[in-house]
Amino acid sequence: MKVPKKSGPKKDESQKKRTSDKKIKISKKSVQKVEDAEEIKHEVVALEPESKGVTNKNDKSDKKKKNKMSKKKTANKVEEELHELVSALELESNGPTDKEEEDSDVEDSDFNPAFEESDTDGEDSDFHSAVEESDSSEDEVPSRNTIGDVPLVWYKDEAHIGYDVKGRKIIKPSVINKLEELVNRADASKNKLILHDEYNGEDVEITKKDRKLIQRFLKGKTPHAEVDPYPDYVDYVEHHAKHPLSNAPEPKRRFIQSKWENKEVLRLVRAIRNGHITFEKPKEEKRVYSLWEPDSGPTEKRLGLNYIPPPKPKLPGHEESYNPSLEYIPTQEEISGYEIMYEEDRPKYIPRRYESLRKVPAYENAVKDTFDRCLDLYLCPRTRKKRINIDPESLKPKLPSRKDLKPYPTTCFLEYKGHSDAVTSIAVQVSGQWLASGSKDGTVRIWEVETGRCLKMWDVGEAVHCVAWNPNPQLPILAISAGQDVLVLNTGLGNAEEQQRIKELVHVDAPSAIDNSDKSTPIVSWLQHDKHEGIRLKHIKMVTSVEWHRKGDYFSIVMPADILLVLSN
Structure with a gap:
């Protein structure tokens, strides 16, 4: 229509x-x-x-x-x-x-024809209205007018058209006379269309391409002519082809065995297992040795044999002749010189001269040479193995330079000399002024840290395992483990009040022991050590370590039998 x-x-x-x-x-x-x-x-x-x-x-x-x-x-x-x-x-x-x-x-x-064919039945006006109204932000062109969205009628009789950000007047652009504007338009090319934008105060040129685009928009067409919004329908389905009566998917029974087929398979499997059904083994074809074929092919010649042939025995030489020339027979001096040489450097056979072959005796080393030959054949490698020759020095880790490890102490600042044997334990007093050391020579010494002066020395009679200071700075007491004894000694450091308190702590009136009903002998016994002015704790086994509590009221010891005792002062 x-x-x-x-x-x-x-x-x-x-x-x-x-x-x-x-x-x-x-x-x-x-x-x-x-x-x-x-x-x-x-x-x-x-x-x-x-x-x-x-x-x-x-x-x-x-x-x-x-x-x-x-x-x-x-x-x-x-x-x-x-x-x-x-x-x-x-x-x-x-x-x-x-x-x-x-x-x-x-x-x-x-x-132009006044009547055209309409593709849409009565929907042309709605379509054009939808084309004209666009919500796309890309269609909006930002204006160059900085006075804002203000009607220009307000400034019709003024010399300016508003104010900028700094409050200065914006002067109107120079107005071109209508006669000059008409002449300019006449001089312009025929393909150009120039419109005046009063809001931005400039002439806008609309090209031929833009005019075509606007015309397509107004006619309700796509912007680009090469795009066809309504292509011809192509029916890819052939309605006259042959189709099955039912297009249902294949059932599962088409892909699995039926009940009777499963029974037949089980019957055949059981017959094969029981030996009722046997199969003929394929006959092996006889291998024919090619007499005239070369032993090695081109690949073996290029890469070498895959196996290593056994070493060949040494062929007999002229030295084994029974009637050699006189110049080959060694003298007695040469024979005595052979005996002085090492066995591996000594010649295996010394030539001798016989008048006839009947007088040649049996070979002395015949059995030994046969045995050595068997060892050579037995120990000879039969296959080739690729080995990588690696320098053993390259496997060692590279140590860093000493210059890279600095700073570290390079000069001996102070040396404490006095012990005659190895020092086994050292301990620094809480104040940092005194140092205690124990040695295998059975002596314990107290040193002044700054000067290296030996202040005091005790001879306990046994190798010292451990020395430990009391962590309380007001009680400079030293605990020493030597053999089966633990000595708690007064070092004599501190003022008079501290010394008086220490003497009261290290004084024991009578020997006492910890009750031990399970054993006949006590585990530890407390004794007064008058020689060194302290207390001696005697144990049943060797004591290896002594550790104080941080408050200095208790200390613990360790013995090899894994017995841990906590003793109170």
């Missing part, structure tokens, strides 16, 4: 071209009229003083008066035409009126 469709604002490209050509012709004629009017105006201005002078004179003829009057009439007529031309130019720049649009529509109907 064909629906009438007004061409209205939707003009074809041919119609646009014809209208643009008409406008260009009108503009050229108007420009020519303007130029003629300007020339006549200049002539009238030049003749005005002459006409004033002529009216005062009565001597001139009527013919001259008529000429002057006709020139004035023509000047007035030119001015009227000029005013009409200016008004026509204003109408042309502002756009055609409704009446002119209707006339243009009628004129366009002569060149």
Whole structure:
């Protein structure tokens, strides 16, 4: 069904071209009229003083008066035409009126068909409205006007059009005369369309490509001509082909064995296991040895044999001759020199001379040489193994340079000399002023850390295993483990009050022992050590370590039998 469709604002490209050509012709004629009017105006201005002078004179003829009057009439007529031309130019720049649009529509109907086939049934208006309204942010072109969204009518009579960020006036751009604008448009190329943007104050050029794009938008088509929104439908299904009566998927029973097939398979398996069904073994073909074929092929010649042949025995030489020449027979001195040589350097056979072969005795080392030959064949490698020759030095880890390990002590600052045997334990007092050391020579010494002076020395009679200071700085007591004894000694350090308190702590009135009902002998016994002014704790086994509590009220010891005792002061 064909629906009438007004061409209205939707003009074809041919119609646009014809209208643009008409406008260009009108503009050229108007420009020519303007130029003629300007020339006549200049002539009238030049003749005005002459006409004033002529009216005062009565001597001139009527013919001259008529000429002057006709020139004035023509000047007035030119001015009227000029005013009409200016008004026509204003109408042309502002756009055609409704009446002119209707006339243009009628004129366009002569060149373009007024009725077109509509692809959509009654939905053309809705489609165009959807095309014109777009929510895409890409269609918005940011304006270069910095005064904001303010109507320019407010500044119509002002010399400026607003204020910038700093409060300064924005001067209006220079306005081009309508006559100059018309001349510029006439001089421009026919393919250009220039519109004036009053808001941004600039002329916008619309190219031929943009005009085509706008025309396609107005007609409700896609922006690009190469895109076909409604391609021809291609039916890929062949309706006249042969199809099965049912397209149901294959059932599971098509892919698994039936009940009777399963029973037959089980029967055959059992018959094979029981030996009722046997299979003939394939006959091995006899291998025929090729007598004339070479032992090694081209690959074996290139890569070598895969096996290593056994070492060949040494062939007999002239030294085993029974009747050699006299110069080959060694003298007695040479024979005695052979006996001095090492066995591996000594010749295996010393030549001798016999008159006949019947007098040659049996070989003495025949059994030994046969045994050595068997060892050579037994120990000879039969296959080739690839081995990598690695330098053993490269397997060692590379030690860093000593310069890279600095800073570390390189100079001996202080040396404490006095022990005659190895030092087994050292301990520093809490204040850091005194150092205690124990040695295998059975002595315990107290040193001054800063000077290295030996302050005190005790001889405990056995190798010292451990020395430990009391962590309480007010009780400078030293615990020593030597053999099966633990000695708690007064070092004599501190003031008089501390010494008085220490003497009371290390004093034991009578020997006491820890109750031990399981064993006959006690585990530890407390005794007064008068020689070294302290307490002696005697244990049943060797004591290896002594550790104090951080408050200095208790200390613990360790014995090899994994017995841990916590003793109280």
